[in-house]
Amino acid sequence: MSFRRIIAASAALAALLTVHAASAAEVNIYSSRQEHLIRPLLDAFTKSTGITVNVVTANDDALAERLKTEGANSPADVLLTVDAGRLIRADQAGLFQPIKSPVLEAAIPASLRDPKGNWYGLSMRARVIFYSKERVKPDELSTYEALADPKWKGRICIRSSSNVYNQSMLSALIVEDGAQKAEAWAKGIADNLARPPAGGDRDQILAVAAGACDIAIANTYYYAGLLTSSKEEDKQSAQKVALFWPNQSGRGAHVNISGAGVTKNAPHKAEAVKLLEFLVSDEAQKLYAEAVYEFPVKPGIAPAGVVAGFGKFKADTLSLAEIANHQAEAIRIFDRVGWR
Ligand SMILES: [Fe+2]
Structure with a gap:
């Protein structure tokens, strides 16, 4: 070579x-x-x-x-x-x-x-309020806090407190409102439940559509998924439910x-x-x-x-890192108030 x-x-x-x-x-x-x-x-x-x-x-x-x-x-x-x-x-x-x-x-x-x-x-994603278009008027709604009012007794669906979405939401509430108010809120929601928590977020929205409850708290993408579902029955169910952006004149909606x-x-x-x-x-x-x-x-x-159709909204700007210090406390509160 x-x-x-x-x-x-x-x-x-x-x-x-x-x-x-x-x-x-x-x-x-x-x-x-x-x-x-x-x-x-x-x-x-x-x-x-x-x-x-x-x-x-x-x-x-x-x-x-x-x-x-x-x-x-x-x-x-x-x-x-x-x-x-x-x-x-x-x-x-x-x-x-x-x-x-x-x-x-x-x-x-x-x-x-x-x-x-x-x-x-x-x-x-935002964790927001969904309501029955038939049984709830949007002007009856305002904040997460207001859902603890006895007016909503037997009308709310939300998943188990063992789920991290609820733990993060309550942790944020502890930071925003203080532990005492957050516990009173969790007790109020637990007292207002239409049924013992079961299923995921999607199931709560479907339960509103089916008439099992009037209000659900769930993450936005589940609603988007139902609205665009390939199953006609899902789409029809989603049409019976509307999204409400909570706390818009205050700190904004809980996001994650x-x-x-x-x-x-x-x-x-x-x-x-x-x-x-x-x-x-x-x-x-x-x-x-x-x-x-x-x-x-x-x-x-x-x-x-x-999702663009959900409109503009004010998101809570609380640092998500802050909720780290309150996760354990949130779980203890859920236990105390009997939110399963
Ligand atoms: Fe999810």
Whole structure:
């Protein structure tokens, strides 16, 4: 082999190795969200960066357990889940590492991310009031607090207090109104229930449509899902129910997030940060929120589709990180007032 040919061969080999290294770039997500909801976005990320995204899906508790068991050997780079309450639990279990990113800080309002940078909100949902168009007039409604009034006795449906959505909502109420008022509120709601809590948020909205109760408290995306359902009966049920934005002349509606953190031992930390930054780009924010029927976290990006039809609303700007200190207290209150 001539010297020149050796040089050419080495150059070709080097090029091959570079390509191989680029194609080997990857990031591993543990997700409690179904993969098909996020796959189009992840593919767009791969297309623009060359970084492959692998997804493991399971329920939240299983993923947290797995991360704990795997410890320093975990292949996970990112934990993607819903509700700040769950992100806080993962954080308290030491599963995240702080990420400092001017891109994430600029895109995500401070109330929707951890001040230490351990988790970031990627989409926003609101937990609001739904009412029967037949049996309730919107001018009878005002705030979450007002639903504790005996006027609503036997008329409210809401899911079990074992659910993190309710725990986060009550934690927020503890911060906003103080523990005493929050407990009186929880007792008032428990006394006003139409039936013992059963089922998920979707079931509460359907129960209003079916006449089992007049009011439900539920997350916005369940209503959006019913309105756009492929099942005609779901759509018809949703038509009987309307959304009411609570506390609009005060602090605003209780909002929460889906979000993610970079794991403590992420083998691909740089790629993980790149992925989170990609997910708050204008285009990704639009697509992600639309795919999950939620609101973009990034100010200035309008929600799309059926969610846009919910109209503008005032969201509570309480830092979701603040509810961390009140989750245990919220659970004790639920127990004391008999909200199962
Ligand atoms: Fe949900």
